[in-house]
Amino acid sequence: MPQHTTPALREGRRRFCLSLLGGAAAVALPRLAGGQERRYTIAFANLTEEPGVTIEGTGFTGPEVRASFVLAARKLPIDLVLYDNQRDPKRALANAEDAIARKVDLFVEYFADPDANAAMAARLKAARIPILALNHGVPGAPLYTIDNEAAGRIAGEALGQFATRGWRGQPTVAAIVGPVDAKADRVPERVQGVMEGLRARLPAVKPVTLDTQGNPARVGALLGKFVAAHPGTKVLVAATDDSTALAAKSALEVAGRASDAAIVSHGVDRNIHGGINDKKEIDPNNRASIVIGSVAFYLDRCGYDVLPLALRMLRGEAVPPRTVTKHVLVTATNVFVEYPPYDMN
Amino acid sequence: MSFRSAVAASAIIILASASLAFAQSDCKTLVPPSPWGPNDQTGATNRITPAVTKAAAAEIQEGKVIEMSFPLTDGVPLFGTRFTKTILTATSLAPGAAYGENQLTYMEDTWLSQSHVGTHLDGLGHIGRKDCYFNQTPMGKYINQNNMTRLGLEHLKSFATRGVLLDMVKVFQAAGKLKTNAACRKPCLDGGTVITPADLQAALKMYNVTLREGDIVTIHTGWGDLFQQFPKQNAVYNSAAPGIGKEAAKWLISQKVVAVGTDTWVVEVIPGEDPKEAFIVHNMLITDNGIHILENVRTDLMADEAARTNRATFFFSMTVPKAVGLTGNFVAIEGIR
Secondary structure, eight states: OOEESSOOHHHHHHHHHHHHTOHHHHHHOOBOTTSOBOOEEEEEEESOOOTTOBOTTSSOBHHHHHHHHHHHHTTTTEEEEEEEOTTOHHHHHHHHHHHHHTTOSEEEEOOOOHHHHHHHHHHHHHTTOOEEEESSOOTTSOEEEOOHHHHHHHHHHHHHHHHHHHSTTSOEEEEEEEOTTOGGGTHHHHHHHHHHHHHHHOTTOOOEEEEOTTOGGGHHHHHHHHHHTSTTSEEEEEESSHHHHHHHHHHHHHTTOGGGEEEEEEEOOTTTOOOTTTOOSSOTTOTTOSEEEEEEOOGGGHHHHHHHHHHHHHTTOOOOSEEEOOOOEEOTTTHHHHSOOOOOO | OOHHHHHHHHHHHHHHHHHHHHHSOOHHHHSOOOTTOTTOOOGGGGGOOHHHHHHHHTTOSSOOEEEOBOOOOTTSOOOTTOOEEEEEEOGGGSTTOOBTTTTBOOOEEEEEEOSSOSSEEEOTTSOOBTTEEGGGEEGGGGBOSSOBSSSOGGGOOOOOEEEEEEEHHHHHHHTTOOOOOTTOSSOOOOTTOEEOHHHHHHHHHHTTOOOOTTOEEEEEOSTHHHHHTTTTTHHHHHHOBOEEOHHHHHHHHHTTOSEEEESSSSSBOBSOSSTTOSSHHHIIIIIHHOOEEEESBOOHHHHHHHHHHTOOEEEEEEEOOOOTTOSEEEOEEEEEO
16 A cells, blocks of 8 residues: 555646646646645655665665655655555556556656566556656656766775875785676676776776675675785775675774775665764774775665656656766765764754 | 973974964854854843843743653663763761761762753754854864853853743644654654744644744644653654754744744754754754754643643743853753743
């Protein structure tokens, strides 16, 4: 069953009748007679609501994505209808059908199956409901997505910059650790970005990939073997996600090589940063960590980017076919700027 | 130490001090000046004039005193390593330790506590923007290891004014938009619920009240029920909060209130409206306008009283210790009717 943040279906139906008169009418009537902007009903079909199950090769979960939509909607003239696609094509199609029956104003689709997305797009188009795709393309719909390659490039450049500043002239090796072949999560794009970033700064270093196949427990053995094979060298580690980064740090400590190493990660999930009382790895009071940073994916904030984009579509404004997350390297220096803590009073 | 090395050390200290001075922010660009002048360390309590207090006294009609503080005791919701701990000294109760023929005995306490615990007042030195605090104060110049030498609680005037209760639970119920939290035993606004200017105005209209300059506003969200369930619901209580958003803060500032209190740990909505802003309403009220924040205020009893009598105003009685150089302190609040 879908969840509503606020019931506003009567207004939604009124809006739908208007939309039948043509898109231009809707564009021309964004404000109600009293000057107050009309409210829109937007459906968001989430990839999964399964607690604790991570998505997109990061440490974020579906409920965190959904929460970002609910929080972002507070300041916008939007009533949300929430669906859980349960990673199931049949469920995803059923959710789209339900949204059509409810005559929502716009449908935000977060689903990875291209065939299901194509079928859904056809149904929603027939019902004249615009679609905004999240992270995975839907035919004919603008896409908002994380940019794995750009994020990887930031990580690679950060590692390269660290090495050129601190280890100039010293033999250096590099490893990319994590589920490096996880195509469904587009991790290979991330890996490609890391390689490009490293190459730009350290052309002589040829990074190797160490595939954990999604199991951080494998990091110790893989990385331990790698550093043992490279005694007397400096070691750059690009971890594809934050859990892997923490496992890599432990592995390097166990191997006695922490002082030779630097790690950059991807995600900035709650495993690696927190409030002022959490004492997590990326923290202003932990500036000497070998985890020098993690590239933020902001999946816990994507609603703040997606819903304004949806509003622009509903107001008849042009939106780009592809909008990407502005990834940023988060370190001990800027972590409290990017993620202000709120555990104080 | 030789004279030469002493001179060298002094030079280093002077150079270091100079570079620290250069590192200070330009507070005139970060914080507005106080409307009460460049030397003002008092803030919004300047608004509590004898006339304001006298007018507030008219609220005392029955002599009924309503408690508006939570008990201050071990186990109430706090963050991280913060604590409040009392230690009783009762040595004279030991056999033979009483004094004189009248066998006088005595006891006293050692109270170890962070100052922002329980029902408490945020002073003007609590919140800044970079190193700039209320009235463009470059706070780096005015702190030492123990306290502040400007903006301490000793500079505040009386809080003897009119209190106004705004019952958000009733407003949200009446609007059909109350989304409660399962851990609340009574209806409450859920964490993350933004209170808007329209909500505040609806609460005033509900009891036919118009705010006056010098009022203290107390907002009942019902979230304080979680505080009362300490320690069981401490984690839920601290995890989020309903509260005012930036627009509501702007509106309250325009009403020239003295303080804003709620039955939450924070007054403003958490998570905040913009995930990249930290406690922005604190900046707006305290840093920019010298308006105090009161946290963990017990509002349920006054809300009940207002609903029973259809009157939401009262004489606001609050004791703030003249604690020199402190950024805030626990307080006792009573609403007198």
